[in-house]
Amino acid sequence: MCSxxxxxxxxxxxxxxxxxxxxxxxxxxxxxxSFSSVHIHExxxxxxxxxxxxxxxxxxxxxxxxxxxxxxIDEYEAARRPERRRSVDEMRxxxxxxxxWLLADSVAPRQIHEAVQDLNEHxxxxxxxxxxxxxxxxxxxxxxxxxxxLHRAVGRKARSNDLYTQMIAQLEVARDLRVTGDKKVAPxxxxx
Numbered sequence: 001m002c003s004x005x006x007x008x009x010x011x012x013x014x015x016x017x018x019x020x021x022x023x024x025x026x027x028x029x030x031x032x033x034s035f036s037s038v039h040i041h042e043x044x045x046x047x048x049x050x051x052x053x054x055x056x057x058x059x060x061x062x063x064x065x066x067x068x069x070x071x072x073i074d075e076y077e078a079a080r081r082p083e084r085r086r087s088v089d090e091m092r093x094x095x096x097x098x099x100x101w102l103l104a105d106s107v108a109p110r111q112i113h114e115a116v117q118d119l120n121e122h123x124x125x126x127x128x129x130x131x132x133x134x135x136x137x138x139x140x141x142x143x144x145x146x147x148x149x150l151h152r153a154v155g156r157k158a159r160s161n162d163l164y165t166q167m168i169a170q171l172e173v174a175r176d177l178r179v180t181g182d183k184k185v186a187p188x189x190x191x192x
Contacts, residue, residue, distance in 0.1 A: 035073050036072065036073060037070055037071065037073060038070070038072070039069070039070050040068065040069040040071075041065035041067070041068050042065060042066050042067045042068075043061040043062050043064070043065055044061070044062035044064075044066055044105065045059050045060075045061065045062070045101050045102070045105060046059065046060055046061070046062045046105070047059065047060070047102055047107050047111060047115050048060030048115075049115070049118070051122045051123060051126065053119055055095050056094075056116065057095070057099055057102060057112045057115050057116050058115065058119060059093070059098050059101065139174050142174045143171055143174045146167055146170055146171045146174065147171065149167065150164065150167040150168075150171075153167075
């Protein structure tokens with residue numbers, strides 16, 4: 001029987017023959033990778049937004065290649081420096097050098113300053129989020145729940161009734177719990 005075909009349902013079972021070939025695994029594919037040429041594209045350095053930048057302005061590669069070069073792998077290896085590859089620490093660019101590059105590429109000092117401020121703000125939010133205790137998370141969830149219940153129960157127009165003031169008071173209690181770190185979380189009490 002040829003591989004890839006099945007006997008028809010009306011063929012008697014005893015008449016189906018299988019050759020030994022159908023039980024053999026397929027021939028293995030040759031393993032290995034080879035390269036014939038190297039394409040090198042040079043991109044401009046632009047002001048980036050990477051939040052993992054330790055200090056100074058973050059940089060990124062621009063989208064458009066400024067120059068391109070194609071050569072054979074043998075030419076590339078012959079021209080490449082025989083030195084060892086650089087370590088991660090050797091590849092880090094100091095903040096002062098990044099700033100100089102950006103200024104030389106006509107990026108305004110104000111833009112650099114704003115990017116550094118945004119970076120520091122993002123890092124601060126990330127640090128605060130990581131330092132939050134589970135109790136603070138619970139208090140935040142409670143505050144959000146109260147806000148949503150208030151919005152559904154009262155609506156945007158009728159905010160002067162007693163239900164609104166009760167919920168606002170409980171929201172303030174939840175915020176106080178988050179700030180003080182008390183371990184008791186008061187249940188939501190609404191008087192109708």
